[in-house]
Amino acid sequence: MSTIPLARPVALLAVLALAACDTVGSGDPDFGAxxxxDPxxxxxxxGVLRATVSYSGxxxxxxFRADSRRANGGVEVWLVHGGTPDPCEAAITETVVAPxxxxxxxxxxxLLAPPDTSVLLRAAR
Structure with a gap:
């Protein structure tokens, strides 16, 4: 009886799983703070994203910076809100311009946004 090394079937399964998946990157995006x-x-x-956002601070x-990934046959983009923790509670609204x-x-x-917002920015022609 011959045996097949375990590494080959596992590697083949990994390649097949990646080929079947159209998403590069996984899980929920990191939106930051x-x-x-405003959709x-x-x-x-x-290559420039513009959007109005509100936050406390x-x-x-x-x-803010834009991030993206290929997913579902297209591209998902989102804004990542960075900076140091802000103890102030003023309501800030600004237009973000990000490459x-x-x-x-x-x-x-x-465009994805927290908590469960999605906005179609460009559709197939």
């Missing part, structure tokens, strides 16, 4: 996105304000112009500097590293012809492009 809490914020609320009606979101636009994608070339006022004592510390707040930063997004995605192909110019990528479709669809969907």
């Amino acid at each position: 809490a914020y609320v996105l 009606a304000s979101a636009t994608l112009d070339g 006022g004592c510390q500097e707040h930063t 997004v590293d995605i192909a110019a012809d990528a479709v669809p492009v969907v």
Whole structure:
């Protein structure tokens, strides 16, 4: 009786699982500190994402950057709210302008935001 080394079937299963999955990266995106996105304000112009966000703060500097991944046959993008913890509670609203590293012809492009918001930014033509 011959035996098949375990490494080969396991490696083959891993390759098949990756080939069947269209998502690069996994799990929920890291949105950083809490914020609320105004879905009606979101636009994608070339490689630049613009969106109005609200958050509490006022004592510390707040930063936003865009992140993205391929998923579901298209691209998902989201904003990551960074900075140091801010103990202040002023209601801040600002328009974020952030470059997004995605192909110019990528479709669809969907903007994700906490807690369960998604906005179609670019659809198939």
